[in-house]
Amino acid sequence: MSRVSRPLRGLVRTFLLMDLRAQHYSQATGVGAGALIPPLYWVIGQFLTLSALTTAALFGRVDADFFAAANLGVLALGVFSAMVVEFHEAALDPADASVLAWRPIPRRIYALARMTNVGVYVGGMILLQTIFPAIVGAAQRDVGMGWLPLYALAALAVGGTAAALVVLLHALRPLSRALDDLRTGFAWVQIVGIMVVFYGGQLMLRNGTGSLEWFAAHPPAWFSLMPTTPLGGAIASASRGGPGLGLVAAALGVGVLTVGVATAQLGRAWADLGRLGSDTARTVGGRLAGTLGSGWIGALTGSRGQAAGLWLFRTALLRDSELRSRSLPALGTGAAAAALGVLTDQFADPFVAGASADVVLPLAAIVLLAAASPSLLYNTLFSRDHAAAWRLRAAPSPAELAEGVRKGVALLVLLPATLAVGLAAQVAWRAPLHAAGFALGTWLVVSLCSKVAAANVFTDVPLSRPAARGGALGPIAVLTAGIGAVASTIVGLLWLARGTPALLGAAVGALVIADVIAGRMARHRMARILGRRS
């Protein structure tokens, strides 16, 4: 044991030390007061908030079976998403290829060290999402003394299994082109996951007539297929001294087995770690002839600096799976609102419907799409090629580059998403004029919000920062909430004005003017801040 323990200890200590230091990049570079809180603190806050909200929404309104199943489901989704987007490199870091891969480290030692590194984060996430349901849940009427330990064990099993599955998928085909595709797939899996959570969440929020209680008492067939459903029932039953202990033990067994298989696969990946830095030769960009500002990019941008920014964003989006997996899930809730609204026949036309609950989802789609813009823009600050950003900083106007990136996010991501929402409206309403008006309104709100967000997000040159664990999920939360509030207010005003054409026209006109002013203010602010930093 002592033969293996020293290398293991050394590796674990090193990995954790580096992770903690990477958290302090913001302090070291002083990118702004808002960035002084390490990214992981924001992640902690988000997980605690999510768990507290779920617990508060369910406590005293549903039975213990449903309470446990729903909270464990949210935990599994949270851990899975965070692992996919943020923490997968804790399992297999490309930097290890040249620093460690030639050292005499047994594969099981490397795998154990990396799994311990992952375990620290996953353990934290599980703890944060277990505190409220385990403690508050113990006060439910239909649970016994054993609730707290049983729920904690089940949470460990569910979270551990979810994290190990991501590690397993990641280690199966490290950083090959196939994994690039897989990661984009993960981003969409996450979007679907968010849709499911959102669907449940909006049911809870809209339940003025006890629909949550009804849903919990008569769950649909798919609910019983979720692995956390029987587990929730087992925890509640076993806590009262009834049967179910075996199922909790089986869940723990599955967790241990999945972690074991993931660790073994990680060890196999270690044997050929050099693949992380290797790739087949790829030929790209063959049609460029000295400028990025020709063709459609030139037409959409006002300067060569902007054209370069838009081109850089487009290229990064196409070639960097990391950027896709970090930013695209932000579209999940907006997509969820539109898709679920159409699929469940709750996507009423706001131009003709009265104040019915069925207009909530179309209006929510606008707000949620607008609220995605801070995250989409914020993630363009990070790049695996951040060391090359000296060239961007040295450009005559880094603010023009940032404006180009903003246009890229708006035109290549948010505009297609807006058109998709408009298409959803057309499918639901069969009224092309109304759908077009809805899409136009969505775009006006989204465009304005993205400009306000850009003014606050671009405190540094795009693609210039290394990603730290928790960086994509965390620091943008407050701005996202603020943008969401602004978007809600605007959508609310548009909703009130919908019945009076003159009033609606004035509101749209005001929105266009606000959009122009916000654009100018954003460029002015970016020029001031980035000019000072470059």
Add this chain to the structure above:
Amino acid sequence: MADGNAIEARGVHKQYGDVHAVSGVDFVVPWGQVCGYLGPNGAGKSTTLRMLAGILTPTSGTISIAGHALATSPLEARRALGFVPDSGALYGLLSAREHIALISDLYELPPTPTHERGQELLRLFEVADLEDRRVDTLSKGQRQKVALAMGLLHEPRVLLLDEPLSGLDASAARVLKDLLRGLADRGNAVLYSSHILDVVERLCDRAVILSAGRVVADAPTSELVARGADKTLESVFHSLTRAKDVEGLADAFLDRKTSRKKKKSKA
């Protein structure tokens, strides 16, 4: 000392998709020699070195280091090995002192003597005073010196170096060359990959020249030099790698630029 040669590569092949990066490379490096490993950009030198270091698995072929086959006894082979890659040899977030502690743990070396040896190596390359600085805050040359010190820390008997002089100042380069010569004279082996041909000519006992993933020459350096038209390794290198005649290319480029400017000013 293990039997056989320090490094043996037999029929080593590496393929990425349709690209053959290395095609059937065969060579040996005996104990007590510094062997140059040469080739134009993209010839497959770094890929070979990464396979010899056990970082990449060959598509086919066998490699042994200090008599230990990499495929079957990877830990024994790696224990004998020191490797300084052309980039990314260190974690940027750690200091040299922390790297020493990590390596000491990985090889299970006694902590105090290992730290003393580390400091000695850092002193040798004149970076001892930077021992507690994070590597990502060091200059390129300072990073290279720390990387060399970390590559030598566990007293490897076989050294693989990829462009080791990159970024080094003149005195550090001199120290490194003397050190490599001394290590070889004491029975160790060094595989030295570089584009600086006159250093290879003076330092290396033999040279392996690679072109398009294949070995095109493997002979004592003196023998290779004797084959050259003007008795230099450079001329042999150019003839064997079919490099085009580079003499006068820069002048021609500058002349074209000047004539374009003249035309513009006339217009």
